[in-house]
Amino acid sequence: MTFDLSIPSQLMQALTPELVLMAGAMILMLGAAWKSESAEHQRRIGYGSIGVLLLTLATVLWFNSRGLSSGPGVIAVDGFRFAADSLFILGALGTVMLGIEYNGREGIWSAESHVLVLFATSGMMIMAAARDLMIVFLGIEMMSIAVYVLAGMNRRSPRSAEAALKYFLLGAFSTGFLLYGIALVYGSTGSTNLTTISEHIVQYKLGHQSMLLIGIGLLLVGFAFKVAAVPFHMWAPDVYEGAPTPITAYMAAAVKAAAFATFLRVWRESFDLLDFAWLVPLWWIAAATMVYGNVVALAQRNVKRVLAYSSIVHSGYLLVAIAAGTSSGSAAFLFYLLAYTLATFGAFAVVCAMSRAGDRDLEITDYEGLWRVRPGMAIGMAVCMLALLGFPVFGGAGFWSKVYVLAAAEATPFRHLVPLTVLLVLASVISAGYYLQIVRVMFMKPRPEGAPDPAPMGTMTRVVLAVSVVLVLLVGLVPARVIGWARENQPAPPKALSAAKAP
Amino acid sequence: MGNEFLPLLYSFHFYLFGLLAIAAALAFVTRKSPVAAAMWLITTMFALAALYVMMDAQFIGVMQVLVYAGAIMVVFVFVVMLLNLGHPSEISDIRGKWGRLIAGFLGIALLAEILALTRDPMDLRLVVPVIPATVNGTGGIIGGVAGPLFREYLLAFELTSILLLIAIAGAVVLGRKRSAADAR
Known part of the structure; x- marks a missing residue:
């Protein structure tokens, strides 16, 4: 079925998954306000949120299986959108599940914390769907504003407040860049629609127009801020450290995935032809991100900060997939996001379970000898660390995700991506320094005298960890099927571009 | 206000409001006192509104004044007031001989303009609004x-x-x- 997006009712149908999530979030918001704050009410709204997310996931999968498409319009109806949506919902499910138990322990009784996760997720789904820079912007803002608040959800922790304020100020700053870029692109091409922009670039030969190039540059800066790529990463470590741990996981996985998905669509659908304009800056950003993130991560002693720098590094790897630009690049990109989301949630489930009230016990030394007291947690954490490292077999999907990114970058016509792939491999070797450090500490060090045993994991946290670890290993066993799924679901470059590239 | 009737007047106003907007924006980011900064921002907003009207986007111009210069700036100033950030001695930016001279010149220029317009041969009779x-x-x-x-x-x-x-x-x-x- 093909939707005619100029008719409002069909536009609405094409947005059904988003509408389901938004409606559910609004109902739950009323429910959250219905009773006064209590641990029990927070948990109840959390269960409700899980239900809404599962319903949305079912809608998304159902839509994806029907092979829908759309005419020209402000949103896209394609496999890429639904594939990205399912990743975001997966992330949101993990966040809510971890959040229910974490919030109970930390005394965060605002039931709205779960509702805001739902709202942020709906913003992400809008971002993945957007085929118009205006909708891109609105989606980013819906996501960001909700996440700014979520970062400051722990109102008794000054660090949480600091994280929220820092994230808000720098996020607003980056929004300014993005908006200015959108305005300049609009000024030079006369449209905010991604398809029309690419058509106008071809038709009026705007390739070397400086206003357009400056606009693209500003868009690049705006997106690099959102995905925390060096040199626009300075907010990430402090914000990730200060925010409540489930929200950190959400920011590291889902928020980053959403920003990257939009990034990929905008680049593939609008500016693909102008690769000379953005490939060089992207090359340098990717290289700097991989090198800097890894080197600084080596010096970290706090597990949340290690994971923050690790997420910066993974932005660099994902940028390599985007720089590849081809369809195998976007397939590798989706595969990478899946593996990264799963491994990140597994790791943060362990961090959630390890820390005690007040977010203490987050140093790497607190993980010493974990194998002896909580073997399940130690094994789960080890698998996630190996997956993030890209270790074969035991790292499961993490290994294959890097293989696909490397293969995609090698297969492009741009020969100067080859040094980038070398850099990626070297960066992965450096990253062994901190990922394996955590594994080593857990398995090879004795438990220090007098160190309190970490509390047993809650049911929800255990489910998140188990599902992440099992999926990471499972995807690692059948990578061909998953990459096949990723190949089917990717943004199609518009016709004007393929026609112009053909000769 | 089309530029086909009085091209000189149009371009004069374009540069007047354009430069005013830029100067006020520069002053806005360089002021130390938040109240003074807010006042300069209001000046920027008004100059932008004038530019919108000159581009035949009267509605946007009016909205600019009502929403930005009006509502949003009131909130800004209100927050500044509640946080007690402003020092009365720093509020006035127009100090010294030159400041007064420029301010006086701007005021006189605008006044002269209004007077000139009333003497203009333009048909300024009241008409029933369409x-x-x-x-x-x-x-x-x-x-x-x-x-x-x-x-x-x-x-x-x-x-x-x-x-x-x-x-x-x-x-x-x-x-x-x-x-x-x-x-x-």
């Missing part, structure tokens, strides 16, 4: 804004409402009085 909706049958000035808003930009319009809802919910969550659990 209802904009009947001008070209498309809803007049506002129709040009409202039509696309509810057609091409319908989705963006609706998403903005969700965005505002999220912002309100977030502000309430963060601004709410600490509960018993928080006070612990």
Whole structure:
């Protein structure tokens, strides 16, 4: 079925998954306000949120299986959108599940914390769907504003407040860049629609127009801020450290995935032809991100900060997939996001379970000898660390995700991506320094005298960890099927571009 | 206000308001006192509104004054007042001989302009206002804004409402009085 997006009712149908999530979030918001704050009410709204997310996931999968498409319009109806949506919902499910138990322990009784996760997720789904820079912007803002608040959800922790304020100020700053870029692109091409922009670039030969190039540059800066790529990463470590741990996981996985998905669509659908304009800056950003993130991560002693720098590094790897630009690049990109989301949630489930009230016990030394007291947690954490490292077999999907990114970058016509792939491999070797450090500490060090045993994991946290670890290993066993799924679901470059590239 | 009638007047005003906007924006980011900065921002907003009107976007111009220079700036100044950041001695930026001279020159220039316009041969008799909706049958000035808003930009319009809802919910969550659990 093909939707005619100029008719409002069909536009609405094409947005059904988003509408389901938004409606559910609004109902739950009323429910959250219905009773006064209590641990029990927070948990109840959390269960409700899980239900809404599962319903949305079912809608998304159902839509994806029907092979829908759309005419020209402000949103896209394609496999890429639904594939990205399912990743975001997966992330949101993990966040809510971890959040229910974490919030109970930390005394965060605002039931709205779960509702805001739902709202942020709906913003992400809008971002993945957007085929118009205006909708891109609105989606980013819906996501960001909700996440700014979520970062400051722990109102008794000054660090949480600091994280929220820092994230808000720098996020607003980056929004300014993005908006200015959108305005300049609009000024030079006369449209905010991604398809029309690419058509106008071809038709009026705007390739070397400086206003357009400056606009693209500003868009690049705006997106690099959102995905925390060096040199626009300075907010990430402090914000990730200060925010409540489930929200950190959400920011590291889902928020980053959403920003990257939009990034990929905008680049593939609008500016693909102008690769000379953005490939060089992207090359340098990717290289700097991989090198800097890894080197600084080596010096970290706090597990949340290690994971923050690790997420910066993974932005660099994902940028390599985007720089590849081809369809195998976007397939590798989706595969990478899946593996990264799963491994990140597994790791943060362990961090959630390890820390005690007040977010203490987050140093790497607190993980010493974990194998002896909580073997399940130690094994789960080890698998996630190996997956993030890209270790074969035991790292499961993490290994294959890097293989696909490397293969995609090698297969492009741009020969100067080859040094980038070398850099990626070297960066992965450096990253062994901190990922394996955590594994080593857990398995090879004795438990220090007098160190309190970490509390047993809650049911929800255990489910998140188990599902992440099992999926990471499972995807690692059948990578061909998953990459096949990723190949089917990717943004199609518009016709004007393929026609112009053909000769 | 088309530029075909009085090209000199048009370009004079374009440069007047354009330079004023840039100068006020520069002053806005360089002031130390938040109150003075806010006042300069209001000046920028007014100059931008004038530019919008000159581009025949009267509705946007009026909205600029009402929403930005009016509502949003009042909130800014209100926050500054509540936080008690302003020092009365620093508020006035127009100090010294040259400041007064420039301010006086601007005032006199604008006054002279109004006087000149009244003496102008332009037909300034009062006429019965034409209802904009009947001008070209498309809803007049506002129709040009409202039509696309509810057609091409319908989705963006609706998403903005969700965005505002999220912002309100977030502000309430963060601004709410600490509960018993928080006070612990």
